Amino acid sequence: MNNQSADFIPISQPYLTASAQTLVLDCLQTGWISSRGVYVEQFEQAFAALVGCEYAVSVSNGTAALHLALLALGIGPGDEVIVPDLTFAATANAVLHCGATPVLCDVSRSHWTLEIDALKACITANTKAIIPVHLYGNPADMTAINQIAQTHNLALVEDCAESLGARYQGKATGSIGHLGCFSFFANKMITTGEGGMVTTNDAALAEKVRCFRDHGMLPARRYWHEVAGLNYRMTNIQAALGLSQLECFEQFAERRQAIELQYQTELADVPGISFKQVLPQATAVNWLTSLVIDPLLFGATSVQLFAFLQQHQVECRPFFYPLHQQPPYAADAAAFSQSAIVSAQGLSLPTFYTLTQVQISRVCDLIKLAQTTFSSPE
Ligand SMILES: *Cc1c(COP(=O)(O)O)cnc(C)c1O
Numbered sequence: 001m002n003n004q005s006a007d008f009i010p011i012s013q014p015y016l017t018a019s020a021q022t023l024v025l026d027c028l029q030t031g032w033i034s035s036r037g038v039y040v041e042q043f044e045q046a047f048a049a050l051v052g053c054e055y056a057v058s059v060s061n062g063t064a065a066l067h068l069a070l071l072a073l074g075i076g077p078g079d080e081v082i083v084p085d086l087t088f089a090a091t092a093n094a095v096l097h098c099g100a101t102p103v104l105c106d107v108s109r110s111h112w113t114l115e116i117d118a119l120k121a122c123i124t125a126n127t128k129a130i131i132p133v134h135l136y137g138n139p140a141d142m143t144a145i146n147q148i149a150q151t152h153n154l155a156l157v158e159d160c161a162e163s164l165g166a167r168y169q170g171k172a173t174g175s176i177g178h179l180g181c182f183s184f185f186a187n188k189m190i191t192t193g194e195g196g197m198v199t200t201n202d203a204a205l206a207e208k209v210r211c212f213r214d215h216g217m218l219p220a221r222r223y224w225h226e227v228a229g230l231n232y233r234m235t236n237i238q239a240a241l242g243l244s245q246l247e248c249f250e251q252f253a254e255r256r257q258a259i260e261l262q263y264q265t266e267l268a269d270v271p272g273i274s275f276k277q278v279l280p281q282a283t284a285v286n287w288l289t290s291l292v293i294d295p296l297l298f299g300a301t302s303v304q305l306f307a308f309l310q311q312h313q314v315e316c317r318p319f320f321y322p323l324h325q326q327p328p329y330a331a332d333a334a335a336f337s338q339s340a341i342v343s344a345q346g347l348s349l350p351t352f353y354t355l356t357q358v359q360i361s362r363v364c365d366l367i368k369l370a371q372t373t374f375s376s377p378e
Helices: 018-030 038-051 062-072 090-096 116-122 142-151 203-213 236-247 249-266 302-311 333-345 357-375
Strands: 055-059 080-084 101-105 127-130 155-159 179-183 196-200 221-225 273-275 290-293 346-348
Touching (some): 018 236, 038 055, 038 236, 055 062, 055 203, 055 236, 062 090, 062 179, 062 196, 142 155, 236 249, 249 273, 249 357, 290 302, 290 333, 302 346, 302 357, 333 346
Parallel strands (some): 155 179
Antiparallel strands (some): 055 196, 179 196, 290 346
């Protein structure tokens, strides 16, 4: 973000509408700035309707959503929860913070989500849940994952932090598993600054999430704590922002889709570049336009391309490091050959609502220039 020139293109930028100002100002003027106030419930209801779920419980962030979902399921010490090796670390951190053990699973080379044979191999007598992550907005293979979960009587928690609006067999991600977890960080599909949501169709689970979110107090008996809960509530100000974002969600999602299409069209003839493959029964969203670069065909590595774009005032970002390579989750590399490759070769490009066609063309031209520059022998 430093040394920005006029033609600097950031990777992401929140888009705040005029109604955001109206609604947030209303919070300030009425004094309803904490987690009580009309917007919290309105946002939850509008969100539940969007995802097509019975219940939506707002929380302070996406990590809190995952933590609460696992607590509501009763996940604790001795339990194993399967998470993809390629994800944002919050997915696995939430498991660790329940005292349970995250079990890492390799991902598909082409789809970047849980690889089904690897998933089967992860299951033990202690497995209690699976957290499929719809990475970069790409729905995981929920039919196969559901089947495995049912066979072994496992809970399914969808990590939808990057997939608001994505669908699988017509159903919104977050409405397929037992619980869905969303994030509203500034760079996500919609934002509340910081914020998150847990969705479910199970009344008892929704009740537990609400209870754990609010110190473990029973709604019907204040200051009586049935469990040692947490304070993971969303504020009325955040919910006001969230409501204003939902009003424009369809436009946001459509624009992001068009952005990916333009990148794909302009980069179609560049050797060694591939985009995420989407299952035929799924409709992805474009959270961040992401590429995998085969260095042999492209003539440069994703790290070299990253530096080249950075030099030319285009901000991009590498994929997540595979969890098995990082200290809290260190595991033998042998089982994670695909996630290691996807991670090493991945690069995400500028993707946000106000990004212009001219800016996208500039990024694409730079990628083509990098390809010819790096691959032509001097
Ligand atoms: C952003 C993200 C989270 C965490 O959300 P926060 O709101 O930042 O806590 C969890 N999982 C994935 C896959 C994410 O991208």
